[in-house]
Amino acid sequence: MITLKLWARLARATGPRATDVLSAIAFAFATAALLAVLGGVNAFRMRLEEGRVDPLDGQLVLTLSFVAAALLLPAVWTLAQAAVRLAIARRDDRLAALRLAGATRGQVSAMAVLDAVAQALVGVVVGAMLALAVTPGIARIEFQGLPFTVAELLPPAWVWLAAAGAVLLTALGAALASLRRVHVTPLGVAQRVSPKRLSLWRILGFAIAAGAYVAVVVLDLVPAELSVSIALISVVVLAYSLIGPLMIQGIAWLVAKDARSPATLLAARRVIDDPRGAFNIVGAMSVAVMAGGFASLAPAAAAPGDALAVDMATGAALTIAIAGVLGAVLAGIAQSAKVLDQRREHQAMHRMGVELPVMRAALVRQVALPLVVGVGGAAAVALLLILPSFMLWWSSAGSVITWALMAVGAVAVTLGATAAALPLVKRVATETAAA
Amino acid sequence: MHTNRLEAIGLTHTYGQGNAAAPALADVSLTIGADGPEAVAIMGPSGSGKSTLLHVLAGIVAPASGRVAWRGRDLASMRDGERTKLRRSDFGFVFQSGQLLPELPAIENVALPLMLGGTARTGAEAAAGTLLHRLGLGEMLGRRPGELSGGQAQRVAIARALVGSPGIVFADEPTGALDRSTGDAVMSLLIGATLGHGASLVVVTHDPEVAAMCSRVVRLQDGRIVSDERRSDARADAVPAAVQGAPSGAGSMYGMPGTASAPVPLPQPQHPSYGAARAEAHVPNPVRDAEQQSWIEASR
Structure with missing residues (x-):
C-alpha cells in the first residue's frame, strides 16, 4: 500500500514524459493489431458456424487466419517489450535514489512494474478505441465472396477482455524480465562481451x-x-x-x-x-x-x-x-x-x-x-x-x-x-x- | 608562446534558473600549456565545479559569461559543428569508466576518431594497432570493452584519446573506478603518454594521490579557484619509459603506414618538474613494476 501511494505521488510529481507517451502509443498499436487480427479470426469462425460458407473452404480459411495471427503475434510481443523498455527507461536514477532512501528492492521493482502496467493500461484503452475506429474500414474488404460486416469483426466481450489482459500480462512479464536483467548485471553495458555465434x-x-x-x-x-x-x-x-x-x-x-x-x-x-x-x-x-x-x-x-x-x-x-x-x-x-x-x-x-x-x-x-x-x-x-x-x-x-x-x-x-x-x-x- | 595554449578568462556558469539557480563557476580564469605541455589536476570537493570547468574548457558546455580560447581562437565564435570537430581533432578525452563503445573491439574503438576525421579504415586501424601495442595491449586488439579489465579498458581509452595527436587531453576522474595500484599505473601511463605526445593534460580528480602526480594543482571551492600551485615535486616516478618515448609528437600521424613502428628515441622530459621528479628515488611497488615491465616488453 505504501508502495502504491509513493508511486502515485511520484507519478503526479513528475507528470507524463515523451517516453511515457511513446510507450503508451506502442501498447495502443499492439492492442489494436491484436484486436484486428482476432476480429478477422472471429469473422471466419462465425461464417463457418453459421453455415454461410462452404465447410471445407471455410475451415481452410479459418486455419489460414490462425496462421496469419501466429505470424503477427511475435511482433505484438516485441512491440510490448519495446514499450516496457521505454516505460522504465531512465527510471534507474530515481530507483537508485529510492533505494538509498531505504526502499526495498521489492518496493522499487514494484514501482517500476506499476509504471509499465499503467502505461499499458492507457495503451490498451486507446488501442481498443483505435480497433473500433478501423473496423468499418476493414469491413469493406471482401473475403469468401462476401464483404465483412462490422458485427462479424467484433469478437465477444470476453475476447476483448482476454486481449486486454494478455497485453497487460505481457507488460508485466516484460517489465519483470527487464528488472531481472538489470539486477543480475547491474553493469549491463560494461559487461558486454563478444556476441555468441x-x-x-x-x-x-x-x-x-x-x-x-x-x-x-x-x-x-x-x-x-x-x-x-x-x-x-x-x-x-x-x-x-x-x-x-x-x-x-x-x-x-x-x-x-x-x-x-x-x-x-x-x-x-x-x-x-x-x-x-x-x-x-x-x-x-x-x-x-x-x-x-x-x-x-x-x-x-x-x-x-x-x-x-x-x-x-x-x-x-x-x-x-x-x-x-x-x-x-x-x-x-x-x-x-x-x-x-x-x-x-x-x-x-x-x-x-x-x-x-x-x-x-x-x-x-x-x-x-x-x-x-x-x-x-x-x-x-x-x-x-x-x-x-x-x-x-x-x-x-x-x-x-x-x-x-x-x-x-x-x-x-x-x-x-x-x-x-x-x-x-x-x-x-x-x-x-x-x- | 606555446601553440597548444588553452586560456580561460572570467568564466561563470550557473545551473537552474531563478531562486533554484546554483552557481557552478564564479569568475574562473586560468591558462594551460602557456609554457609547454603540463599536467594540471583540478581538485575540489563535490559540487565545487570541477567537472563543469572541464566541460566548459573542452567546449562541451558554453559558459554563462567569460571566454575560452584554444590556440588564440574563442570557442564561442565557433559554430556548434566546428566545436564538435575541434573536440575530435585537437582534444582527447578519458572518462571515469572509459566510456568505450561496448560493441566495438579495442582496435576499432581507437581507430574511430581517425575514421571520423577522414582517415581510411586501413590507415586508422594501423595507427590504432601500433598505439595499442605500445601501451601493452597488443594481445587485446580484438577484445571488446566487456572483456577487458578496468585498467586495460582505461589504457584503450588513453590510446583513443591520443590517437589523433591532440593538443590537450581532458580526463574526468580517470582512476575513479580502479583500485589503487591499477589507478596509479593508469595515471602514470596517462601522464607519460600525453606529455610524450607534446599535449597537456587536464585531469579532474578528488584523489590527492592522483593530484600529487601532476605538475600543477588547481583547487576549486564553490566555483572559485582558491589556489593554483605549480609543483616541482610531482610524483611521476611511475611513468614508464616505454610510454614516455612512444609518441613522436603533436600533429604527426603516429604509427601510420610507412612510419617506423619501432620505439622512437626517448624525448627529453617536456616539463622541468618531471626531470626533477624522475630523478627521485623509485618507490618499489611489485604490482605497478610488473605492469610497467609488461608495457616495456610489449613495446619492444
Missing part, C-alpha cells in the same frame, strides 16, 4: 522444413491434400525465424569487416551484437512478405473464379499491411528505446567529437541492414521455393506486382518510422552538459 542448428531446422516442402509440394514425392501443402508452407515461413537472425548476423559481420564509414561500422557492430533483437523488429514483416510470395501463386494456380485463391492473396496482402504498420511502429519505438538505453554511449560520442549526423546515420542503418537482409532474404527464399512453379507465377503478374509493391512499401514505411527516433539522438547526446 548463433547455433548452426538453425540452418538444419530450416533445411528440414524447406526439404519437406520441396519433397511434398514441388516434387510430389508424397501425395498430399491442399491443407497439408498449406501447412508445410506455413512451417517453412515460420522456420524462417530460425535462419533470419543467423543471416542478419552473418551479413552484418561482412558489412562490419569492410565498413569504410564510422556510421556503417557502428550500425553493423550493433546488429552483430544483438541479431535476435534486430530480427524481432523486421521478423513479422519478413515472414509476412514470404507468406505473400507463396500466396501470390494462388490466383494463378486456381481455377478461374476460385474464391479461395483470391482470399489467400487478399489475406497475404492484409497480413503484409498489418505487419508493415506493426513493423513501422516497432522500428520507431524500438530505436527510441535504444537511444535512451545507449544514452551514455551517445553522450561519450558527443564529447569526443562524433557529429550528430554520424550518430543518426548509424541508427537508421541499424534498422536498414536487418530490414534489407530480413525482408530481402524472405523474398529470395520465397522465390527459390516457388521456382518450380515459376511459369505459373509469372502468368499471375498482377498479384506478383502487388506483392512486390506491398513489400517495398512496408520497408519504406519502416525506414520512415525510424526517423521518429532521430530527434532523440540530439537530446540524449547533448544533455551531457548538465551532468
Whole structure:
C-alpha cells in the first residue's frame, strides 16, 4: 500500500514524459493489431458456424487466419517489450535514489512494474478505441465472396477482455524480465562481451522444413491434400525465424569487416551484437512478405473464379499491411528505446567529437541492414521455393506486382518510422552538459 | 608562446534558473600549456565545479559569461559543428569508466576518431594497432570493452584519446573506478603518454594521490579557484619509459603506414618538474613494476 501511494505521488510529481507517451502509443498499436487480427479470426469462425460458407473452404480459411495471427503475434510481443523498455527507461536514477532512501528492492521493482502496467493500461484503452475506429474500414474488404460486416469483426466481450489482459500480462512479464536483467548485471553495458555465434542448428531446422516442402509440394514425392501443402508452407515461413537472425548476423559481420564509414561500422557492430533483437523488429514483416510470395501463386494456380485463391492473396496482402504498420511502429519505438538505453554511449560520442549526423546515420542503418537482409532474404527464399512453379507465377503478374509493391512499401514505411527516433539522438547526446 | 595554449578568462556558469539557480563557476580564469605541455589536476570537493570547468574548457558546455580560447581562437565564435570537430581533432578525452563503445573491439574503438576525421579504415586501424601495442595491449586488439579489465579498458581509452595527436587531453576522474595500484599505473601511463605526445593534460580528480602526480594543482571551492600551485615535486616516478618515448609528437600521424613502428628515441622530459621528479628515488611497488615491465616488453 505504501508502495502504491509513493508511486502515485511520484507519478503526479513528475507528470507524463515523451517516453511515457511513446510507450503508451506502442501498447495502443499492439492492442489494436491484436484486436484486428482476432476480429478477422472471429469473422471466419462465425461464417463457418453459421453455415454461410462452404465447410471445407471455410475451415481452410479459418486455419489460414490462425496462421496469419501466429505470424503477427511475435511482433505484438516485441512491440510490448519495446514499450516496457521505454516505460522504465531512465527510471534507474530515481530507483537508485529510492533505494538509498531505504526502499526495498521489492518496493522499487514494484514501482517500476506499476509504471509499465499503467502505461499499458492507457495503451490498451486507446488501442481498443483505435480497433473500433478501423473496423468499418476493414469491413469493406471482401473475403469468401462476401464483404465483412462490422458485427462479424467484433469478437465477444470476453475476447476483448482476454486481449486486454494478455497485453497487460505481457507488460508485466516484460517489465519483470527487464528488472531481472538489470539486477543480475547491474553493469549491463560494461559487461558486454563478444556476441555468441548463433547455433548452426538453425540452418538444419530450416533445411528440414524447406526439404519437406520441396519433397511434398514441388516434387510430389508424397501425395498430399491442399491443407497439408498449406501447412508445410506455413512451417517453412515460420522456420524462417530460425535462419533470419543467423543471416542478419552473418551479413552484418561482412558489412562490419569492410565498413569504410564510422556510421556503417557502428550500425553493423550493433546488429552483430544483438541479431535476435534486430530480427524481432523486421521478423513479422519478413515472414509476412514470404507468406505473400507463396500466396501470390494462388490466383494463378486456381481455377478461374476460385474464391479461395483470391482470399489467400487478399489475406497475404492484409497480413503484409498489418505487419508493415506493426513493423513501422516497432522500428520507431524500438530505436527510441535504444537511444535512451545507449544514452551514455551517445553522450561519450558527443564529447569526443562524433557529429550528430554520424550518430543518426548509424541508427537508421541499424534498422536498414536487418530490414534489407530480413525482408530481402524472405523474398529470395520465397522465390527459390516457388521456382518450380515459376511459369505459373509469372502468368499471375498482377498479384506478383502487388506483392512486390506491398513489400517495398512496408520497408519504406519502416525506414520512415525510424526517423521518429532521430530527434532523440540530439537530446540524449547533448544533455551531457548538465551532468 | 606555446601553440597548444588553452586560456580561460572570467568564466561563470550557473545551473537552474531563478531562486533554484546554483552557481557552478564564479569568475574562473586560468591558462594551460602557456609554457609547454603540463599536467594540471583540478581538485575540489563535490559540487565545487570541477567537472563543469572541464566541460566548459573542452567546449562541451558554453559558459554563462567569460571566454575560452584554444590556440588564440574563442570557442564561442565557433559554430556548434566546428566545436564538435575541434573536440575530435585537437582534444582527447578519458572518462571515469572509459566510456568505450561496448560493441566495438579495442582496435576499432581507437581507430574511430581517425575514421571520423577522414582517415581510411586501413590507415586508422594501423595507427590504432601500433598505439595499442605500445601501451601493452597488443594481445587485446580484438577484445571488446566487456572483456577487458578496468585498467586495460582505461589504457584503450588513453590510446583513443591520443590517437589523433591532440593538443590537450581532458580526463574526468580517470582512476575513479580502479583500485589503487591499477589507478596509479593508469595515471602514470596517462601522464607519460600525453606529455610524450607534446599535449597537456587536464585531469579532474578528488584523489590527492592522483593530484600529487601532476605538475600543477588547481583547487576549486564553490566555483572559485582558491589556489593554483605549480609543483616541482610531482610524483611521476611511475611513468614508464616505454610510454614516455612512444609518441613522436603533436600533429604527426603516429604509427601510420610507412612510419617506423619501432620505439622512437626517448624525448627529453617536456616539463622541468618531471626531470626533477624522475630523478627521485623509485618507490618499489611489485604490482605497478610488473605492469610497467609488461608495457616495456610489449613495446619492444
